[in-house]
Amino acid sequence: MDDRVILKVGAKILIPFILLFALYVQFHGDYGPGGGFQAGVIFAAGIVLYALVFGLDRALRVMPFKVAYVCGALGVSIYLGVGFVAMAMGGEFLNYNALNADPAKGQHYGIIGIELGVLVTVFGVMLALFYAFAGRRRIDP
Amino acid sequence: MDWIGIVTVVLFVLLAVAGIAVIRTRNLFAAVMLAGIYSLVSAGLFVVMDAVDVAFTEAAVGAGISTVLLLGTLAIVGYKEAKPDHQPILPFFVVIVTGGILVYGTSDIPPFGEALNPAHQHEMVARYYLDKSYDDAHIPNVVTTVLGSYRGYDTMGETAVVFAAMVGVLLLLVKGPLPKRVHHHGRWIEVPPGTTRDEMVARLRAEADAEGGAPDREEDGDG
Amino acid sequence: MTAFGLFNYWAVIVLMMVGFYTLIARDNLVKKLIGLNIFQTAVIMMYVSFGRISGGTAPILFSHGDEGDHAAEGDHAADAADHAVEAVSAAGESLSSAGQAAYAATQEAVHAAGFEAYSNPVPHVLMLTAIVVGVATLALGLSLVIRINEAYGTIEEDEINRMDLES
Numbered sequence: 254m255d256d257r258v259i260l261k262v263g264a265k266i267l268i269p270f271i272l273l274f275a276l277y278v279q280f281h282g283d284y285g286p287g288g289g290f291q292a293g294v295i296f297a298a299g300i301v302l303y304a305l306v307f308g309l310d311r312a313l314r315v316m317p318f319k320v321a322y323v324c325g326a327l328g329v330s331i332y333l334g335v336g337f338v339a340m341a342m343g344g345e346f347l348n349y350n351a352l353n354a355d356p357a358k359g360q361h362y363g364i365i366g367i368e369l370g371v372l373v374t375v376f377g378v379m380l381a382l383f384y385a386f387a388g389r390r391r392i393d394p
Numbered sequence: 395m396d397w398i399g400i401v402t403v404v405l406f407v408l409l410a411v412a413g414i415a416v417i418r419t420r421n422l423f424a425a426v427m428l429a430g431i432y433s434l435v436s437a438g439l440f441v442v443m444d445a446v447d448v449a450f451t452e453a454a455v456g457a458g459i460s461t462v463l464l465l466g467t468l469a470i471v472g473y474k475e476a477k478p479d480h481q482p483i484l485p486f487f488v489v490i491v492t493g494g495i496l497v498y499g500t501s502d503i504p505p506f507g508e509a510l511n512p513a514h515q516h517e518m519v520a521r522y523y524l525d526k527s528y529d530d531a532h533i534p535n536v537v538t539t540v541l542g543s544y545r546g547y548d549t550m551g552e553t554a555v556v557f558a559a560m561v562g563v564l565l566l567l568v569k570g571p572l573p574k575r576v577h578h579h580g581r582w583i584e585v586p587p588g589t590t591r592d593e594m595v596a597r598l599r600a601e602a603d604a605e606g607g608a609p610d611r612e613e614d615g616d617g
Numbered sequence: 618m619t620a621f622g623l624f625n626y627w628a629v630i631v632l633m634m635v636g637f638y639t640l641i642a643r644d645n646l647v648k649k650l651i652g653l654n655i656f657q658t659a660v661i662m663m664y665v666s667f668g669r670i671s672g673g674t675a676p677i678l679f680s681h682g683d684e685g686d687h688a689a690e691g692d693h694a695a696d697a698a699d700h701a702v703e704a705v706s707a708a709g710e711s712l713s714s715a716g717q718a719a720y721a722a723t724q725e726a727v728h729a730a731g732f733e734a735y736s737n738p739v740p741h742v743l744m745l746t747a748i749v750v751g752v753a754t755l756a757l758g759l760s761l762v763i764r765i766n767e768a769y770g771t772i773e774e775d776e777i778n779r780m781d782l783e784s
Contacts (some may be wrong), residue, residue, distance in 0.1 A: 507671030559753030
């Protein structure tokens with residue numbers, strides 16, 4: 254018999270809402286408090302909760318270590334990529350006015366793009382840090 | 395004094411109590427929990443001071459991830475703090491003098507909350523952002539616009555710093571030599587000094603292949 | 618609110634010194650990092666205090682709300698000034714009905730300065746990044762503590778010093 258039924262069922266109910274809330278924070282960041290940093294941390298917190306309740310090796314099967322640190326690098330690349338796309342379209346580095354014929358729209362697209370980069374980086378880094386600390390004294394093949 | 399002032403004073407008192415309790419307790423687990431409480435209360439204080447984005451980040455990062463990382467460290471290094479063998483007179487003196495100098499320094503700072511303070515009046519910074527950011531980007535949250543667009547370089551550098559910190563932690567904890575004993579399939583095994591994780595994983599795989607058949611998987615969850 | 622004067626800064630300095638004392642007086646490395654965290658949060662509070670305007674509100678332009686790009690672009694350009702005036706007067710009404718005479722004077726000063734009653738967003742942006750970098754440095758410090766513990770078997774600074782001197 255499983256001795257942590259309430260904890261596991263409670264976590265299973267909570268985790269989807271935590272992940273959904275992270276996406277809400279990300280995409281509502283333009284209109285209210287929130288943005289890539291907070292969303293990334295909340296998304297990572299959902300996975301951390303899963304690892305705390307169901308065990309680190311099961312969490313590593315859901316979201317492998319490699320995914321975490323590759324996300325950390327990928328987000329920085331997305332951020333830089335937005336800057337280079339702006340350059341390719343005739344503006345300066347990270348000048349979003351060039352991204353669209355309407356400068357205000359271009360700004361909006363640029364900010365959405367870099368917020369996505371920040372989300373991916375912060376999510377990956379926070380999760381990789383947790384895995385590194387929690388998995389320090391164990392070897393999971 | 396209005397209600398904002400009262401709330402501010404109450405929150406500051408709570409913060410001071412939590413901070414002094416961190417100094418006094420010798421149980422590191424209690425100290426970590428008090429640090430989490432401190433972060434959460436300071437998030438409340440940021441809301442009172444209109445910094446909703448900062449409050450959100452502090453609640454998620456300071457009270458959430460920091461606490462998890464500190465607990466993960468305590469699980470490895472232990473919960474007890476040794477009794478100090480000397481009275482810290484000199485640090486106390488240094489702190490009192492530094493605090494006194496800082497309080498003296500505040501006499502030059504413009505009063506708290508005045509709209510005409512110089513920080514709010516520069517034409518190309520705060521006033522520009524508040525007046526023009528909606529026309530520039532059509533985003534109501536000024537903090538998002540400043541973070542992403544006007545100060546995009548800051549945020550880029552900051553993302554890179556976070557990434558660099560991750561690289562540092564992974565080099566120290568994942569790629570570096572393993573501790574003397576590691577947990578593997580429900581038992582503790584000794585590690586020869588200086589062995590890295592990759593070498594140990596290769597050795598364990600070879601042993602498992604030699605024995606024939608993988609050992610039983612055992613589910614155990616510790617943070 | 619001017620009666621408050623410098624209280625906020627002094628309270629922040631007290632918290633800062635609590636963190637500083639933990640940092641320099643305790644030998645335990647984890648305790649030092651917690652003290653560093655307290656110190657850092659106090660510095661963040663200091664900056665946020667600089668950005669506060671009494672009677673102001675969070676720097677989210679509420680006159681534009683959630684409508685975003687849905688409304689016609691020309692509408693916004695034309696209405697922007699009206700919206701701003703409405704917003705300020707609405708804020709003034711709701712707060713003065715709460716009986717804040719001092720607020721009205723501040724509000725006039727804000728008007729005279731050509732400034733809406735939003736708190737300064739610049740410190741918020743700077744501190745947002747500072748918090749995330751803070752947790753990154755905390756993680757790096759903690760991983761150093763773990764490695765020190767594995768090498769010396771202790772995280773008390775004086776014992777580590779003694780071992781270094783003996784060897």
